[in-house]
Amino acid sequence: MTLELHPVLLDVQESLKEYHKYAKKIRCAYEFAASQDLHFFTGLGNNLLQARKFFQLYLVVAYAKIDSERLQILRKEQNRLRADNYQNLKDTTVVRDGDPTNVARQTDVTEEAAKNMALINLEDIIASIDGTSLENHSLPVPTRQANKRKDKEYSRETNYSCEDQGRIADANVQKLTPEQSVIYNDFTQKIQNGQSGLCFLDAPGGCGKTFLIETILASQRAKGSIAIATASTGLAATLLPGGRTVHSTYKYLLT
Numbered sequence: 001m002t003l004e005l006h007p008v009l010l011d012v013q014e015s016l017k018e019y020h021k022y023a024k025k026i027r028c029a030y031e032f033a034a035s036q037d038l039h040f041f042t043g044l045g046n047n048l049l050q051a052r053k054f055f056q057l058y059l060v061v062a063y064a065k066i067d068s069e070r071l072q073i074l075r076k077e078q079n080r081l082r083a084d085n086y087q088n089l090k091d092t093t094v095v096r097d098g099d100p101t102n103v104a105r106q107t108d109v110t111e112e113a114a115k116n117m118a119l120i121n122l123e124d125i126i127a128s129i130d131g132t133s134l135e136n137h138s139l140p141v142p143t144r145q146a147n148k149r150k151d152k153e154y155s156r157e158t159n160y161s162c163e164d165q166g167r168i169a170d171a172n173v174q175k176l177t178p179e180q181s182v183i184y185n186d187f188t189q190k191i192q193n194g195q196s197g198l199c200f201l202d203a204p205g206g207c208g209k210t211f212l213i214e215t216i217l218a219s220q221r222a223k224g225s226i227a228i229a230t231a232s233t234g235l236a237a238t239l240l241p242g243g244r245t246v247h248s249t250y251k252y253l254l255t
């Protein structure tokens with residue numbers, strides 16, 4: 001198999017090679033076990049674990065590499081980014097006389113204001129990548145009005161239509177099985193009472209865990225509450241509405 005890696009990933013190809021080595025061992029072990037009609041094969045579990053470990057390592061390191069590369073680009077391109085923002089700002093403040101839909105006012109956009117706006121945007125992007133501010137990257141710090149702080153994380157988690165979420169929750173609640181209903185009611189009751197707690201949900205595949213979680217998420221979002229859905233891998237996160245990886249959401253350190 002030929003792998004074409006993006007240049008930024010060259011440093012991490014060792015873990016990928018290791019993964020392929022173990023994946024090959026597993027394939028051989030399976031083939032051998034099948035040819036001998038064996039149901040157990042010593043060492044297979046270990047190889048599986050190793051392959052999984054290397055693959056996870058590869059994904060995590062590759063992700064970190066890509067994000068740090070993005071940061072470099074932002075650093076290098078900050079002049080151009082500011083120019084783009086300045087242009088956008090000008091575009092949105094042009095007066096179109098006679099146009100009844102025009103609600104904008106000609107605003108005197110000073111260079112200083114445009115620069116500040118660009119820095120705010122830049123800082124928001126960097127914060128979403130690694131949770132740091134411009135100061136941590138030796139860049140000028142923008143002036144922000146505390147009450148006007150644009151919190152992307154907050155807007156992301158509140159950007160749901162309560163009506164839509166309500167419809168999803170209502171439709172799903174009707175369909176819950178008795179077991180799902182017990183968990184759903186317990187969960188919503190605890191939230192209503194302002195109780196904190198941990199709930200561990202486990203059941204065989206296809207039993208409706210995701211369906212239940214979707215229902216809980218929708219019922220909370222329908223009330224305008226924040227319900228954050230995270231999973232340990234990107235793939236698992238895609239199964240949850242609004243799902244994200246746990247390390248990206250909570251900015252967990254990778255080491």
Ligand SMILES: Nc1ncnc2c1ncn2[C@@H]1O[C@H](COP(=O)(O)OP(=O)(O)OP(=O)(O)O)[C@@H](O)[C@H]1O
Binds near residue numbers: 176177204208
């Ligand atoms: N109460 C329900 N009413 C109608 N459909 C349901 C219900 N519970 C689950 N389902 C459906 O059953 C299928 C399997 O459910 P789901 O994906 O939630 O299972 P799961 O336990 O999360 O599975 P896995 O562990 O494999 O991810 C889905 O298509 C889901 O929409």
